[in-house]
Amino acid sequence: MAGLSVVEAEQTAVSAGAGLRVENVTHVFETGAESLMALNGVSLEVEAETFYGIVGPSGCGKSSLLLMMAGLLQPSEGRIAIGDETVSKPLPEDIGVVFQESSLLPWKTARENVEFPLYLRGVDRRVRERAALEMLELVGLGEFANRRPHELSGGMKQRVAIARGFCQNPDILLMDEPFAALDEQTRMTLGDELLHLWDRNKKTVVFVTHSLTEAVYLCDKVAVMSARPGEILDIVDIDLPRPRTYDMMATEKFGRLRARIWELIRRTQQK
Amino acid sequence: MSAGADKANDGRPLWLAVVASPLTMRLACLGAILLFWELAPRMEWISPVMLSTLSSTVMIGFANIDVFLANLGVTLGSLLLALVIALGGGAVVGVLLGSIRPLRNTLLPIMSSIYAVPLVVVYPVFTAWVGIGVESKVLFGGLYGFFPMLLATAAGIRTVDSRYMLAARSMGATRVQVILHVMLPAALPSVISGVRIGSALTAIGVVVAEMMAATAGIGFLITQNRTMFNTAEVYFGVLLVVVLAGTIDWLVSVFERRAADWYPQKVRAI
Numbered sequence: 001m002a003g004l005s006v007v008e009a010e011q012t013a014v015s016a017g018a019g020l021r022v023e024n025v026t027h028v029f030e031t032g033a034e035s036l037m038a039l040n041g042v043s044l045e046v047e048a049e050t051f052y053g054i055v056g057p058s059g060c061g062k063s064s065l066l067l068m069m070a071g072l073l074q075p076s077e078g079r080i081a082i083g084d085e086t087v088s089k090p091l092p093e094d095i096g097v098v099f100q101e102s103s104l105l106p107w108k109t110a111r112e113n114v115e116f117p118l119y120l121r122g123v124d125r126r127v128r129e130r131a132a133l134e135m136l137e138l139v140g141l142g143e144f145a146n147r148r149p150h151e152l153s154g155g156m157k158q159r160v161a162i163a164r165g166f167c168q169n170p171d172i173l174l175m176d177e178p179f180a181a182l183d184e185q186t187r188m189t190l191g192d193e194l195l196h197l198w199d200r201n202k203k204t205v206v207f208v209t210h211s212l213t214e215a216v217y218l219c220d221k222v223a224v225m226s227a228r229p230g231e232i233l234d235i236v237d238i239d240l241p242r243p244r245t246y247d248m249m250a251t252e253k254f255g256r257l258r259a260r261i262w263e264l265i266r267r268t269q270q271k
Numbered sequence: 272m273s274a275g276a277d278k279a280n281d282g283r284p285l286w287l288a289v290v291a292s293p294l295t296m297r298l299a300c301l302g303a304i305l306l307f308w309e310l311a312p313r314m315e316w317i318s319p320v321m322l323s324t325l326s327s328t329v330m331i332g333f334a335n336i337d338v339f340l341a342n343l344g345v346t347l348g349s350l351l352l353a354l355v356i357a358l359g360g361g362a363v364v365g366v367l368l369g370s371i372r373p374l375r376n377t378l379l380p381i382m383s384s385i386y387a388v389p390l391v392v393v394y395p396v397f398t399a400w401v402g403i404g405v406e407s408k409v410l411f412g413g414l415y416g417f418f419p420m421l422l423a424t425a426a427g428i429r430t431v432d433s434r435y436m437l438a439a440r441s442m443g444a445t446r447v448q449v450i451l452h453v454m455l456p457a458a459l460p461s462v463i464s465g466v467r468i469g470s471a472l473t474a475i476g477v478v479v480a481e482m483m484a485a486t487a488g489i490g491f492l493i494t495q496n497r498t499m500f501n502t503a504e505v506y507f508g509v510l511l512v513v514v515l516a517g518t519i520d521w522l523v524s525v526f527e528r529r530a531a532d533w534y535p536q537k538v539r540a541i
Contacts, residue, residue, distance in 0.1 A: 070441050092443030103438035107456045107533040116452075117442035148533050168442055 017048040018082045018094060018171040019204055020069060025078035027064055038064050040229040041078070048171070049202045051195075053215040053238075056225030057265060062208045063100070065230070066176045069206060070097045082172070092117060096170035100177045102157040104149040110136060110160045111145040117168035135163040138200075139193060155186040159193070166197060172204040179214070187211075188246075191218055195244060216257045217244055224261055226268040233264045323503035332507030339492065343511055346488040349408045350477050350515075356413025357473045358420050358466055365424025365465070370454065379425060386418035391479060398484050408480040408488065415476030416469035423465025427458030459531045467523045474516055489515075 022044040029036040038061035046052045054062050067073035069080055071090040080087045082094055096117070104113045115123075115132035123131075136145050139159040149157050158178055165173050178194075179187040191214060198205060209215050215222045216238055224233045238257055240248055248254050289295060309325040311317045323331075332339060368375050368382070394411055401407045431454050439453045481490025489508050496504035 067437075072437055072441060090441050090443060092441065095441070097438065097441040099434055099438055103434040105435060105438075105453065105456070107459070107531070116439075120439075120443050120448055120452075150533065164442075 017202065017204060019048040019050075020044075020046040020087075020095075020172055020206065021081045022046075022065070022069070023079050023081065025065070025068060025075040025080065027061060027068065027073075028076045037229040039075075040231050042225075042230060042232055043078075044223055044232065044235075046172075046204055046206055048204050050220045051198060051205045051207065051218055053219035053222035054206065054208045054225065055210060055212060055215045055222055055261060055265070056230060057227045057268070058210065060225045060227050061230035062225060063176055066097070066174050066206065066208050069172075069174055070095055072097075092121065092168060092170065094170050095172045095174060096165045096168040098161050098165040098173065098175045098178045100180055102149060102154070102161055102181075104157055104160055104164070106149050109146050109148055110141060110152065113149070113160055114164045114167045117164065131167055132163075135167045136160070138166075138197065139163045154182050155190060158182060158190060162190075162194060162197070166201065166203075169201075170203070172206065175205065175207045177208055177210065180210070187214065194218070199243065212258050212261050213249065215261065216240075216254060217249065222261060224264045226265075233268065236261055236264075320500065320502055323506050328503045328506040328510065331501075331503040332510070335504065339489075339507065339511060342487055342489050342492045343515075345405075346477060346481065346490065346515070349405055349481075349488065350412065350474055352405075352409040353412030353416065353473045353477050354470055356409065357416030357469050360413070361417045361420025361465065361469055362424050362462065364417075365421040365462075366428055366455075368421065369425035369428025369458070370450070375425065375429070379422075382418060382421055382425075386422060390415055390476070391483075394480060394483055397480075403484040403486060408477050408485060411480040412473045412476035416471075416473030419472055420465040420469035423468065424458065424462050427461025427465070428454055430461070431457040463523065463527050463531055466526070467520065470519050470523060471516060474512075474519060478512055 022042055025039055025042045026037070027039040029038055042065060044052075054065065056062050064073060068075050069087065071080075071087045074088065082091070085091075087095070104110075105116065108116065111129065111132045114135055115128040118128035118131060133142065133145055136142050139162060141156060141159055141163070144152060144156065149160070152160065158181075162178065165175075179190055182190065195218060207215070207218060219238050222236045222238060224236060225231065226233050236257060240253065240257075283291075305325055308322070312319040312322045312324045368379050390411070394407075397407045397411055401410060435453050435457060436449055439449050444452065477488070478490040481488035482494045485491040489511055493505055493508035493512075496502075496508065
């Protein structure tokens with residue numbers, strides 16, 4: 001918790017963690033005369049402090065779903081709620097987003113990027129600088145605090161983005177294929193680092209990915225979605241013990257869970 | 272600039288690396304041009320009435336340096352005022368047109384069309400409206416640089432990566448914070464290329480205005496001496512305009528290096 005103590009001291013109300021409820025959400029894109037249904041009646045119950053995965057074929061609307069959870073996109077029908085509160089606009093103290101490709105601001109240094117969410121909410125300069133530096137230390141980028149994104153590798157950039165998400169310190173962290181642009185080795189390492197961070201500082205994480213191995217390795221539950229219009233096919237419980245270790249990937253159970261998810265996706269693709 | 276190239280001598284002998292470096296080559300080209308300038312009229316390849324030698328140009332220039340400096344001062348003063356109109360006005364209108372969709376859709380095509388018109392044709396109208404004093408030069412120069420600045424700024428604002436905006440909004444940025452901390456910095460490279468083209472065109476506008484109808488300024492001096500066949504004075508005036516344009520470009524580069532060192536070199540196309 002060391003890296004987050006400063007930030008938490010600033011916040012007036014630190015709730016015990018929040019879950020997220022997706023209630024019968026439908027999303028229709030209006031493109032001129034045509035309308036395209038991206039999501040059809042999606043319901044999810046993401047309990048507090050779980051690591052919740054969403055997998056599905058490309059174009060199944062998982063990214064749209066995530067944007068709606070973030071309050072950046074309005075569902076055509078249904079609602080998304082934290083407790084009793086409907087999410088209809090960004091709620092930076094409750095919900096943070098780590099985007100697909102690096103969405104770091106290129107003119108800011110790593111530290112300035114990480115402290116940006118705190119700056120936006122008016123946190124004192126020294127406090128936010130310290131919080132950002134501690135967070136960068138935690139992701140192993142302490143020495144790179146004054147580098148700009150273009151001076152960092154893809155993996156380092158994504159570490160900074162994750163550090164920014166944790167520095168914002170919401171109860172719920174939404175991650176939209178955060179490792180998609182990385183090579184497999186970097187992706188595995190970052191997955192592990194993410195689990196460590198999450199262990200130190202439990203948050204509700206919603207993790208969208210197209211990697212089945214990643215989904216099984218990281219998550220407590222995985223919602224499997226169908227191709228467009230996106231519907232929830234099933235929710236698979238990943239009852240592997242924590243902390244997760246690499247040798248689990250070689251176990252039969254891991255293989256079975258992965259195969260189960262693949263089977264669900266494969267079946268809809270054949271239709 | 273060429274420091275990196277000088278170092279990369281790839282095992283070639285040092286003298287060759289120095290001789291073949293871009294900086295050396297550039298200086299050599301410049302030297303060749305100056306040498307040609309001196310020799311061509313002297314050897315009568317070109318009539319001295321058409322082109323005075325470099326040495327006589329410089330000597331005549333320095334003999335009348337007070338006249339030249341006084342007129343250069345007039346040009347500089349008009350140029351500064353014109354730059355305020357061009358760059359300041361262009362930036363403000365560019366931000367508005369770039370960020371407000373209805374305005375953009377109706378006005379931006381019109382602005383592009385006006386930019387394509389050679390504005391020199393309206394200068395006689397200008398002089399009829401505001402006379403041939405400083406006002407017309409300033410207005411004309413300002414107008415000349417206004418459109419490229421406006422268009423570059425609007426393009427910069429319009430092409431800001433939407434991911435930056437989404438990320439900022441998800442972190443709780445208000446509309447004003449998004450404009451200040453995301454849109455403006457992201458548009459800066461494009462805005463700087465607007466400053467570069469805009470200030471060069473403003474300088475052209477002011478000098479051209481002086482040449483067509485004015486009572487003072489470097490452009491006025493060039494035209495006046497040309498009608499009197501004072502070739503050397505004409506070329507010294509031209510030399511001053513070249514130095515002026517070079518200085519402006521250098522200032523923009525300095526500003527660019529300080530303000531926007533975050534984007535990769537290859538983006539700097541113009």
